[in-house]
Amino acid sequence: MIKTVKASLSEKILFIFLICLGIFAFTSFFLLKNKCLSVKEVNLEKVNFPDPENIAIMNVECGNVVIELYPEISPNSVERFKTLINKGLYDGSAFYKVIDNTLVQAGDLEYGKKEYLDYSKIGSGKSKLGTLKSELNDDFEFTEGSVGFARSTEFNTEDSEFFITLKEIPIYQGEYTPLGKVIYGLDILERIKTGNKAIYVLRPDFINSFKMLNAN
Amino acid sequence: MRILILLLFCLNITYVNADEIYNLLKIPNLEIFKLKSKNNIRYLNTNNDFKIGVDDNITCNKTKKINLDKKFPVIEKNLSLYNSNFLKKIQLKYIVLCEDLFISEINTGGIPDTQKRTLILDINFNQKYFERMIHHEIFHMIQSSHQNYFDEELFSKLNEPNFTYAECSTCSDRLNLDLYENTKGFLTEYSKSIPSEDMAEIFSFLMTNKSKVNEIIQEDNILKNKVELIKSGLSKIDNNIL
Numbered sequence: 138m139i140k141t142v143k144a145s146l147s148e149k150i151l152f153i154f155l156i157c158l159g160i161f162a163f164t165s166f167f168l169l170k171n172k173c174l175s176v177k178e179v180n181l182e183k184v185n186f187p188d189p190e191n192i193a194i195m196n197v198e199c200g201n202v203v204i205e206l207y208p209e210i211s212p213n214s215v216e217r218f219k220t221l222i223n224k225g226l227y228d229g230s231a232f233y234k235v236i237d238n239t240l241v242q243a244g245d246l247e248y249g250k251k252e253y254l255d256y257s258k259i260g261s262g263k264s265k266l267g268t269l270k271s272e273l274n275d276d277f278e279f280t281e282g283s284v285g286f287a288r289s290t291e292f293n294t295e296d297s298e299f300f301i302t303l304k305e306i307p308i309y310q311g312e313y314t315p316l317g318k319v320i321y322g323l324d325i326l327e328r329i330k331t332g333n334k335a336i337y338v339l340r341p342d343f344i345n346s347f348k349m350l351n352a353n
Numbered sequence: 354m355r356i357l358i359l360l361l362f363c364l365n366i367t368y369v370n371a372d373e374i375y376n377l378l379k380i381p382n383l384e385i386f387k388l389k390s391k392n393n394i395r396y397l398n399t400n401n402d403f404k405i406g407v408d409d410n411i412t413c414n415k416t417k418k419i420n421l422d423k424k425f426p427v428i429e430k431n432l433s434l435y436n437s438n439f440l441k442k443i444q445l446k447y448i449v450l451c452e453d454l455f456i457s458e459i460n461t462g463g464i465p466d467t468q469k470r471t472l473i474l475d476i477n478f479n480q481k482y483f484e485r486m487i488h489h490e491i492f493h494m495i496q497s498s499h500q501n502y503f504d505e506e507l508f509s510k511l512n513e514p515n516f517t518y519a520e521c522s523t524c525s526d527r528l529n530l531d532l533y534e535n536t537k538g539f540l541t542e543y544s545k546s547i548p549s550e551d552m553a554e555i556f557s558f559l560m561t562n563k564s565k566v567n568e569i570i571q572e573d574n575i576l577k578n579k580v581e582l583i584k585s586g587l588s589k590i591d592n593n594i595l
Contacts, residue, residue: 307385
């Protein structure tokens with residue numbers, strides 16, 4: 138004959154505690170894995186942009202990043218940027234250089250696209266539109282969310298690559314061509330995959346689409 | 354194939370130096386000391402010793418606060434003599450402040466790099482002639498960015514026919530920076546090393562003690578011609594210098 142043993146109160150409490158812990162661990166795993174959690178999404182239809190001609194919308198994994206462009210500061214560079222956006226050339230471009238909490242960089246149209254990613258050449262790709270003269274501005278401050286045209290170590294080598302600062306980088310003032318500023322979605326950019334200790338990102342995040350507001 | 358690409362990527366991986374100043378100037382261990390000035394010069398301080406250049410042949414040590422506090426006002430005062438337009442033309446934007454600057458194991462006051470628009474300054478170099486040294490090094494930036502205005506061959510011909518400069522500034526023992534009592538075409542012994550140092554010495558005196566130079570050239574025709582050549586070159590860059 139089998140004698141049933143009743144669980145004591147403390148055993149019951151321990152059992153319930155273990156079940157709760159299991160549920161918490163399980164849900165946390167899925168919640169934490171979702172890097173886009175708690176990202177604020179801007180409703181573009183509800184925002185009244187004073188200068189819609191110069192608003193660009195970059196869609197990435199976690200949502201839309203809204204950028205205001207400054208043609209009055211860097212006319213030629215902004216024009217080039219708009220040309221590349223309107224041609225859809227940034228769509229599928231990799232954020233191949235991401236420095237944690239510092240900056241994200243994308244726009245290598247030759248070797249940094251989703252369909253063709255060449256790690257040995259990334260950062261050296263060309264747009265085939267030729268390089269531009271740097272449009273430096275000693276008064277433009279590279280505060281967080283500033284968008285600038287990337288270049289090689291030489292000036293006047295801007296082409297298609299751009300970067301967005303995630304923090305203020307005062308030393309960039311007067312060093313890089315300003316393109317504009319992020320007005321919504323900086324927290325979205327902060328979720329872009331970093332390279333951990335490496336400057337270049339293995340299996341990077343991509344730009345889903347990049348459009349001018351008026352083109353939507 | 355995927356594994357091969359992955360391996361290549363890992364081999365070529367560049368570790369982050371999450372240091373924006375390094376990314377810009379390729380000099381490690383720098384921090385912003387003073388970013389805004391009237392003539393747009395940016396001062397960077399060395400917070401840890403660094404080695405740069407071919408085979409790390411350029412070395413400089415971090416600054417001590419006490420030295421920096423003492424020397425910075427002197428440096429800033431002297432650099433304020435140049436306007437931002439002139440500095441732009443001579444490609445000077447960053448002053449790197451460090452101590453005990455050596456190039457190929459030779460102690461030097463400054464190392465100019467027009468490509469990076471940087472002048473590395475040893476704040477401990479030659480206490481006696483420190484201010485003059487600053488202008489001396491700046492002249493090297495001026496000459497480097499405007500070689501055609503300061504023709505060394507033409508300048509050398511202004512000397513006595515029997516005089517020859519050394520092959521290089523460091524292969525000569527003409528190193529004294531004291532002002533000659535009897536100049537005879539040269540302001541200091543170091544002026545006799547090579548033409549560019551001769552020009553830099555004249556320029557440094559013009560910036561720090563112009564009246565003395567004007568007095569000397571009344572009696573020294575060779576120096577007078579040299580001063581005129583330098584002034585002429587400078588006026589082509591900016592009329593407001595000197």
